[in-house]
Amino acid sequence: MRIAICDDEKRICAILAEKVGKICPGAEIMTYASGEELLGADVLPDILLLDIKMPGLSGMDVAKTLRDRDWRKILIFITGEEDQVFNSFDFHAFHFLVKPVADEKLKEVLENAVKDLKRSGAESGKHDKYIEIQSGTSHIRVNLSLLLYAEVYDRKTILHMKNESIEYYGQLSVLENLVGKDFYRIHRSYLVNMKYVERYDRTSVTLTGGDNIPISRREYDGFLKAYLEYSRRRIDS
Structure with missing residues (x-):
């Protein structure tokens, strides 16, 4: 299972990566400092924690590009402004985390995301209809x-x-x-x-x-x- 964190603040990326690693031991954790860097990666994640407000490509821009590429796995938006949540419903995000992200909330959302991933078969490649x-x-x-x-x-x-x-x-x-x-x-x-x-x-x-x-x-x-x-x-x- 691959979990990616995309946030232009490197300190937040590092903190989240450490916390995610403890919540999901065994997962491959990847960090990206920009949307451009994420979109240029060779392999896309199973779960993506994506900051909405970033210079250059915003989280919304990244989410739209991923949808156009038919990436349909688990998207979790991170935002410092709660009203941003209402502008992102069209992307079918799994959840929204508001900065500063509380440890208990991060744990709850990630555990539910992993369950959803396993249930949907997205990680292992569920057979299409x-x-x-x-x-x-x-x-x-x-x-x-x-x-x-x-x-x-x-x-x-x-x-x-x-x-x-x-x-x-x-x-x-x-x-x-x-x-x-x-x-x-x-x-x-x-x-x-x-x-x-x-x-x-x-x-x-x-x-x-x-x-x-x-x-x-x-x-x-x-x-x-x-x-x-x-x-x-x-x-x-």
Whole structure:
């Protein structure tokens, strides 16, 4: 298990590293003095303690870049200003620690993070969920963790994956029943993976990569409820 601490104050990095090492003996502890240094690392951590307010790239900038790289492990923000917490909900942080970080709180949050990591299988590489479709004469195994959204167009369903698009003849309602509760049908023609939602309003949802998907007026309240439940599952599961 790798635990990284990113804070521009080297003294705080050293103090946290020592405390984390005692709480999680056996873990590999890495420290970074800037967001740029962290993003340039060869290996990313399983758990990241990330300062929000840093010169250069802020913690928010770093978190967004990590999400764009599909890093979906455990993020714990550290902040000296409590109101910063409300500006960072979109990043699905596991928890927020306010400076000066109390030893008991750090221990509680880290122990829960380790439990969550083991439960989700993130450290060891949990098997992703797949479905099988037929496209033309080909049978294709689709990794749902890589599916951003699906749309219906000209009687075909198009699966917009992270690196490709797959077309097949099939009903979106059938796909909706297969993919599970991490997806939501925001429009009769669109089914989105909430994992990749970057922002939303009453008229559209913007996904990782920039695709902007319309949301029907009657589905907004249902989507909002489902998205909040999804966010809660990520924190409490």
